[in-house]
Amino acid sequence: xxxxxxxxxxxxxxxxxxxxxxxxxxxxxxxxxxxxxxxxxxxxxxxxxxxxxxxxxxxxxxxxxxxxxxxxxxxxxxxxxxxxxxxxxxxxxxxxxxxxxxxxxxxxxxxxxxxxxxxxxxxxxxxxxxxxxxxxxxxxxxxxxxxxxxxxxxxxxxxxxxxxxxxxxxxxxxxxxxxxxxxxxxxxxxxxxxxxxxxxxxxxxxxxxxxxxxxxxxxxxxxxxxxxxxxxxxxxxxxxxxxxxxxxxxxxxxxxxxxxxxxxxxxxxxxxxxxxxxxxxxxxxxxxxxxxxxxxxxxxxxxxxxxxxxxxxxxxxxxxxxxxxxxxxxxxxxxxxxxxxxxxxxxxxxxxxxxxxxxxxxxxxxxxxxxxxxxxxxxxxxxxxxxxxxxxxxxxxxxxxxxxxxxxxxxxxxxxxxxxxxxxxx
Amino acid sequence: xxxxxxxxxxxxxxxxxxxxxxxxxxxxxxxxxxxxxxxxxxxxxxxxxxxxxxxxxxxxxxxxxxxxxxxxxxxxxxxxxxxxxxxxxxxxxxxxxxxxxxxxxxxxxxxxxxxxxxxxxxxxxxxxxxxxxxxxxxxxxxxxxxxxxxx
Numbered sequence: 001x002x003x004x005x006x007x008x009x010x011x012x013x014x015x016x017x018x019x020x021x022x023x024x025x026x027x028x029x030x031x032x033x034x035x036x037x038x039x040x041x042x043x044x045x046x047x048x049x050x051x052x053x054x055x056x057x058x059x060x061x062x063x064x065x066x067x068x069x070x071x072x073x074x075x076x077x078x079x080x081x082x083x084x085x086x087x088x089x090x091x092x093x094x095x096x097x098x099x100x101x102x103x104x105x106x107x108x109x110x111x112x113x114x115x116x117x118x119x120x121x122x123x124x125x126x127x128x129x130x131x132x133x134x135x136x137x138x139x140x141x142x143x144x145x146x147x148x149x150x151x152x153x154x155x156x157x158x159x160x161x162x163x164x165x166x167x168x169x170x171x172x173x174x175x176x177x178x179x180x181x182x183x184x185x186x187x188x189x190x191x192x193x194x195x196x197x198x199x200x201x202x203x204x205x206x207x208x209x210x211x212x213x214x215x216x217x218x219x220x221x222x223x224x225x226x227x228x229x230x231x232x233x234x235x236x237x238x239x240x241x242x243x244x245x246x247x248x249x250x251x252x253x254x255x256x257x258x259x260x261x262x263x264x265x266x267x268x269x270x271x272x273x274x275x276x277x278x279x280x281x282x283x284x285x286x287x288x289x290x291x292x293x294x295x296x297x298x299x300x301x302x303x304x305x306x307x308x309x310x311x312x313x314x315x316x317x318x319x320x321x322x323x324x325x326x327x328x329x330x331x332x333x334x335x336x337x338x339x340x341x342x343x344x345x346x347x348x349x350x351x352x353x354x355x356x357x358x359x360x361x362x363x364x365x366x367x368x369x370x371x372x373x374x375x376x377x378x379x380x381x382x383x384x385x386x387x388x389x390x391x392x393x394x395x396x397x398x399x400x401x402x403x404x405x406x407x408x409x410x411x412x413x414x415x416x417x418x419x420x421x422x423x424x425x426x
Numbered sequence: 427x428x429x430x431x432x433x434x435x436x437x438x439x440x441x442x443x444x445x446x447x448x449x450x451x452x453x454x455x456x457x458x459x460x461x462x463x464x465x466x467x468x469x470x471x472x473x474x475x476x477x478x479x480x481x482x483x484x485x486x487x488x489x490x491x492x493x494x495x496x497x498x499x500x501x502x503x504x505x506x507x508x509x510x511x512x513x514x515x516x517x518x519x520x521x522x523x524x525x526x527x528x529x530x531x532x533x534x535x536x537x538x539x540x541x542x543x544x545x546x547x548x549x550x551x552x553x554x555x556x557x558x559x560x561x562x563x564x565x566x567x568x569x570x571x572x573x574x575x576x577x
Contacts, residue, residue, distance in 0.1 A: 035431030358494035360469045361438075364549060368431050376469050390470035390492060419438055420495075 021319045023311060024400045026051040037370030040405040045190050045218060045349055045396030046374055047240045050304070054244055057303030061296045068292055070269055084295050087302035088285070091250050094305045095216075095235060096226040102258065104251040104285040105293050109217040110140040112236035112251035113184070115288060116213055117144040119264040120234075120257065121182070124211075127153025129181040132210070134159040134167055134196075135386050136189040139379040141215045145184060154181070161386060165192040165341035172201065176208040183212045187219035191378040191394065192341025193324075193349030195219075202231045211257070217241055221308070221398070222347045223317045227252050239297065243398075244304030248297030251288075258284035265290040308399075316399045320348040323397055327406045331395075334413055336422060340392045348397030351378075354413060356422035359393040365419060366393075369412035371405075436545035437552070438495065445499035450506055451488040464491075464562030464574040466554055471497045475562045484508050484516060487563075494555055500543055501559035507540055513567060520560045527553045 024030050027049045030039060041049060061083065067076035069084045085100070092100045106112040125131075131145045131154055142156075149156050157180070159172045167185075176183070183205040188195050202212045213234035219225055221242040227235045234257075238249040253261070263270055263281050267290035272280040281287045308316065327350050332339055336355035354362055363375030376391040377384045384391055395409055417423045455461075455476035464473050473491025477484060487505045492498075508516045519540075526532045527546050537544070546556045561574040 037431065360471075360494035360552075360555065361496070364437070364552060365434060368434050370431075381470075384470070390472070419434060420443065 020322075020402065021311065021315060021399055023051075024402070026053070026307075027400050028052060028055075030400060034370045034372070035368055038404075038408070040371045040401075040408040042395040042397065042401065042405060042409060043372045043374050044221075044398035044401070045241070045378075045394060047246065048221060048243045048398050049400070050245070050300075051243055051307050053307045054300050054303045058245060058296045058300040061299045066296075069295055070286070080295060083299050084293070087298040090302040090305050094225075094309070095220070095237075095252055096228055097252050098228060099255055101283070101285055102252055102255050104253060104258070104288045105298050106236075106249045106251050107247055107294070108238035108240065108249035109215060109236045110144075110238075112234075112249055113140055113213065113215065114144045115251055115264050116234050116236075116253075117148040119261045119288070120211070121145075121148040121154075122151060123262050125152040125154040125181055128179060129154040130157050130177070130179045131155070132157045132159060132172075132175055132180050132183045132205075134172075134185055135161045136165065136167070136192060136194060136380065136383050137184070137186055138190050138215065138217070139381070140217075141184050141186060141213075142382070145182075155179075158382075159185075161194075161383070164343050165189065165194045166343045167194070167196055167201075169197075173204060176204060176210065178209065180205070180208055180210040183210050184215070185212070186215040186217075187225070188216075188222065188347045188349075189341065189343075189380075189383075190218045190349070191380040191383055191392065192343065192351055193218075193346040193396075194341060194343035195223075195345040195347055197345075198232065199230045206231065218347065218349070221316075222320055224313045233257050239301035239304060242301070242304055243307060244301040245294075245297045248294045248301045250301075253284070255284070258288075261287075263287050263290070267291045269293075311399060319399060320397045320401075323401055323403065323406065324348050324350065326403055327395065327397070327409070330406055330410050331413070334410065334417075336417065337413070340387060340389070348401075350395045350397075351392040352395075353389065353392055354416065354422070357416055357420050359391045361420070362393045362413070362416050365416040366409070366412040369408065369415060371408050371412045373409070432548050433545075437549055439542045439545065441503075441539065441542040442495060442499040445502040446495040449489075449498055449502040451502065451509075452490060453488050454490050455486065455488045458486075458488075460566040460569065462562050462566035462574060464558050464565070466493070466497070466558050469494065469555070471555065471558055473497070473501055473559060473562060475501070475559060475566050477563070477566050479513060479567075482513050484511055484513060489559065489562075493558070496543075496546060496552055496555040497558050500556040503539055503543065504559050504563060507538060508563070517564070517567065520564055523560060524557055527556055 067080040069081040089100045091103045160168045205212045212232040214232045216237040220237045233254045235252040240246040270290040338353045340351040359375035374394045458476035460477035471493030476488045478486040489501045522533045565574045
């Protein structure tokens, strides 16, 4: 990987912004053609591609280190346990948690949020308590709370968003009250790219006596995250949106709050003693990791974090920010295109509609051109309802994307308008 | 998945654009004696199919809703194809049309205008777009209470 500066001005004369990363060679899949065309992979909000370092780390684990953890007296088991614990410490450093035991490995963001709902939520919430979410949440930060509300009689309250896709902070303040037990907010909107001021929101929520969970699924790969600076009680993210494997993610939980939480799944690895009269449970994080975990996945995730740190999260953020500006200008300049989500602070997500072409049709036509995007409601149906649309087309960026990918996107939209005969719309 | 890429003109034929821009029989039908809702949760397509059946024959059919070009055109073409036909024949056509999009080899019969949707075969993720209206029609005929889903 090299840092390229002084890149030539691109074809349409856009000035070159921040320095460009040149990391595509580290991601072998990007070299495979799709439909005979160069792949422009712009569906990173769904999942990112994996660098060789991650693929190799998983492979090496199975080749050289595989054994179950926490139970073997034999060398391989101890070795695997050390690697697993080291992976936990890598996650801890990555998000600047104070202690490694504040990191619980999960299957991903969804499981992390469900863990909090079913462990903390069922123990703490009573009928009439309130959970505050926002209109821009992913279904995985809505439905677990709805299930919890059904179980406890708690009530879900929703902070609205503006036409630009920004949180209504006055409404947030107005909705916070002494009944608010939990504020569950996304760090970055997966459908719009809006970045929420989570540190500020956490401070206000804490002042009202509420616990705060931040859904970091769309944030950790795109900007530096410091859970102590945010001050939140829980922070959830997935490995596979961070260049790591699927099936692994992490929940950060403040030590004092994790210590007080009951287990949510029972099984091996999470107990201290078991008898038929009564079992006692291990300390966190083991208390929340029943059964054999995704050991290779955790090691793969650590390799992904090492890779991201090597490239530099600040450089990734700067690169994606410049590319988003380039993409926003290029797509917005197309006649008949409407951007959805124009918040002042955005991470690498560009949602849009093309006049006269349903997002699903657009997705098919772009795919034929080798351009991979997501079309649909992005698991954020309440947000689509808010904007009165069935869905959007979404291009989402990663560190390996370049202006060539954006140029391919723009050319493919042009082709779709040709095919549909809608060039003169708008 | 072929190497050279799918032929979009096979999928998006002129007839499909025409029916997408100007869907036929696109209206609610207050006097309908059968109706059903269809929903494709993956892409958000949604439609309602209305029917008036007399003596086992589809006397009138219409639909309202929103969806992609394939699903809108398919619904529109469906209404044209089944109006005036006996219900048993309509159900048989649904069966054959579904097979046209999903089975190899496709059934041999004259599909009339519906044949323009045969190109959907090459786009497996879009089959549900083309069949949503038909699944919904089927539910309307049999009086199913739950919305039709293609997922």
